[in-house]
Amino acid sequence: MAVQNKVDKAIDDISKRIKKYNEHRKLFQELFREVKDSLNPSEFPPAFGIKTSDTLFTEKVPKTNIEGLKFAGVDGGVIHRSLNYFDIALIRAVGVLFFHRKETKPIVKYFPEEQPFPDILTSIEPLSQKEIESLISIWRMQKEIRCGISLIEEDLPDIIMLDGSVLPVVDIRQVNQSEFLLSQYRKLKALYRRLYTLCQKNRTALCGIVKDSRSAVLTSKLSGLLPHLSKVPEFQKLLKIDYRPIIRQLRDTDLLYHVLDINERTFEFFLSNFNDESDKDLPNFNIHCFYLKTAEYDTPLRVEYPLLFSNQHDHAQTISSLVNSVSRFNPEYGLPNVIIEADARARLQETDADILVDEIAAKIGYTGFSLQKRRNRSPFASGD
Numbered sequence: 001m002a003v004q005n006k007v008d009k010a011i012d013d014i015s016k017r018i019k020k021y022n023e024h025r026k027l028f029q030e031l032f033r034e035v036k037d038s039l040n041p042s043e044f045p046p047a048f049g050i051k052t053s054d055t056l057f058t059e060k061v062p063k064t065n066i067e068g069l070k071f072a073g074v075d076g077g078v079i080h081r082s083l084n085y086f087d088i089a090l091i092r093a094v095g096v097l098f099f100h101r102k103e104t105k106p107i108v109k110y111f112p113e114e115q116p117f118p119d120i121l122t123s124i125e126p127l128s129q130k131e132i133e134s135l136i137s138i139w140r141m142q143k144e145i146r147c148g149i150s151l152i153e154e155d156l157p158d159i160i161m162l163d164g165s166v167l168p169v170v171d172i173r174q175v176n177q178s179e180f181l182l183s184q185y186r187k188l189k190a191l192y193r194r195l196y197t198l199c200q201k202n203r204t205a206l207c208g209i210v211k212d213s214r215s216a217v218l219t220s221k222l223s224g225l226l227p228h229l230s231k232v233p234e235f236q237k238l239l240k241i242d243y244r245p246i247i248r249q250l251r252d253t254d255l256l257y258h259v260l261d262i263n264e265r266t267f268e269f270f271l272s273n274f275n276d277e278s279d280k281d282l283p284n285f286n287i288h289c290f291y292l293k294t295a296e297y298d299t300p301l302r303v304e305y306p307l308l309f310s311n312q313h314d315h316a317q318t319i320s321s322l323v324n325s326v327s328r329f330n331p332e333y334g335l336p337n338v339i340i341e342a343d344a345r346a347r348l349q350e351t352d353a354d355i356l357v358d359e360i361a362a363k364i365g366y367t368g369f370s371l372q373k374r375r376n377r378s379p380f381a382s383g384d
Helices: 002-035 129-155 179-202 217-229 233-240 244-248 252-256 312-325 337-346 350-364
Strands: 058-060 070-082 087-099 107-111 119-123 159-163 205-210 264-266 269-273 286-293 301-306
Touching (some): 002 244, 070 129, 070 350, 087 129, 087 337, 107 129, 129 159, 129 179, 159 312, 159 337, 217 252, 217 269, 252 286
Parallel strands (some): 070 159, 159 205
Antiparallel strands (some): 070 087, 205 301
């Protein structure tokens, strides 16, 4: 009975916290929805780090005729096994190209093929668990970007979309702990730089589609601005409450879900430089970002892109229009169709890695069970 009381209390506490969070979220959603047509983000004080060329907080996405256009998407899949003596990863990347024609289904092509055999990569480097996770992530991104480069060289799409960030996202602290990791990271950065340069040369739009963003970069910038917007009548109600801990809880997509209408995006804003300390004396790229609502009942997509040609506003309008045009097929799932297809073709099954480990074990006279780490082969594990 005591255990049940503890469970009931925990559930009650969690429910109260969720209700309170939703009340706070609704307050900010309604506030920004009221003022979104009157705020000019290009006039925000530079000290708050919002760099944009857009003069409206939200922009209607222009319609575009996709007839004759080539849309490409790239995604990767990975399965990793950490064994007693080494780490092994199966990695696959697939590029999908849709060539849209008038009044008929698009022509579909796959790169290198519809379901390519995965790369089998191993490491015996003395890396910590976090470092090996960084290595596997770097290997996966290397495979994806190589796939994107091949796709551009072979078929010159009008836009290429990556599943995830358009930046190489790794824990740089872990990377700097190992010369081997650092060398792999530098190779990855070189691949991204080649992809950017190819897109720039061929005027191919490039973006990363982050479908489940947990970022709070926009809300954190807006939180600093709120005291300076107190002259706006709608914001004065916030001065009567301690709003700072409330907005610190909000992710960008939590705030924007009810602020954005379908077929609408936020203002674009500068996100990051591509270069870091490992890119001495190399040409830099500015990475920008906006949020785009493509489906009525789905959270906004986070769209990142390097500014490769055209001005900031026009580049954002072009990319948002192209992404939106191929993401409106399901009111509850607003991902671009090329990303959905690439994800389906790149996905790997857990059993693929199990079979591979068993085959390796048989070759060297072990069992797959004995190669596994101790925590994965407890003799006391309960059966089904």
